[in-house]
Amino acid sequence: MVLTLYKKDTSPPSRSVFMTIHALNIPDVKFVDVFLPANEHLTEEYIKMNPQHTVPLLKDDDFLIWDSHAICGYLVSKYGKNDSLYPTEPRKRAVIDQRLHFDSSILFVALRSTVEPLLYAGDKTFKPENLAKIKAGYDFMEKFLTAPWLAGDEVTLADICCVSTISSMNEIVPIDAETYPRLTAWLKKCSEQDFFKRGNAPNILLFREMIKKKLGQS
Ligand SMILES: N[C@@H](CCC(=O)N[C@@H](CS)C(=O)NCC(=O)O)C(=O)O
Known part of the structure; x- marks a missing residue:
């Protein structure tokens, strides 16, 4: 391989x-x-x-x-040694797929449209309409988070894919714990996982630095 x-x-x-x-x-x-x-x-x-x-x-x-x-x-x-991150059982798989499509079509689109004008068009501020799209993403996530993890009782690809986008959005629009208690708790739980510490945390710092630089803050 x-x-x-x-x-x-x-x-x-x-x-x-x-x-x-x-x-x-x-x-x-x-x-x-x-x-x-x-x-x-x-x-x-x-x-x-x-x-x-x-x-x-x-x-x-x-x-x-x-x-x-x-x-x-x-x-x-x-x-995978087993399918726990992406179960083949039809209903479990369907819920995870819904979250993955939500990440592709709602969350990441909101993030990309917010950040790209800074990265490639020289903008120095975020457009308010894009920040509103990020908040709309948070609103949906708060409603989806009715179980310990985003797609049920176990951590799955739904958590991994959505947390990479949400943790990046959090650098732009900090998640308010009072407005979004479930989202706040879920992000904290994700950030305690070894895969997050190794695969996401160091690069979030790079993302933060990149954004600060583009905003003229560093
Ligand atoms: N839905 C895609 C999005 C990938 C994407 O848009 N990546 C950006 C960087 S974050 C990119 O490659 N941009 C360059 C381009 O689209 O030409 C995925 O999940 O992989």
Whole structure:
């Protein structure tokens, strides 16, 4: 097996894959940095591997797969000792899939539209309408969090994928514990997990520094 992950440390979807790799204890992954400001994701060679030119991208021998949610699901199916992070039981799987699609279509879209104008258009402040989208994401999460974990009694890919986005949003719009008690408790619980400490925490600091720099605060 030769596993290569094309990634960017500050990228939330890349961090979902880092956390999954740690949660599954997959050894010997080769990590390749893709420097987006230098358009390394737009080279002919990269586009041949991933026509959507996003990070993360996983290469497993001759198999290529992109989109963090698809990558994480593949890693559990192929390298997990069991299916606990992504159960095959239809109803459990359906609830996790709903959360994963929610991350793709609501949370990450809100985060990306908030951050990109700073990263690539030279904006020095966040647009209020984008900050409102982040708060709307928090509102939904607060309602979803009726069990110990985001998709039930056990930690799953729903937690891993959503927490990489939520922990990044928290750097932009700090989560208010009074308004969002369940979300606050869930984020704390996630941050106590070994996979979070190894795969997300150090890179959140890099994300924080990147944002501060773009806001002219460091
Ligand atoms: N839904 C995708 C989103 C990936 C994504 O948008 N990644 C950003 C970096 S955080 C990227 O590659 N941007 C460059 C581009 O889209 O050209 C996933 O979960 O992997």
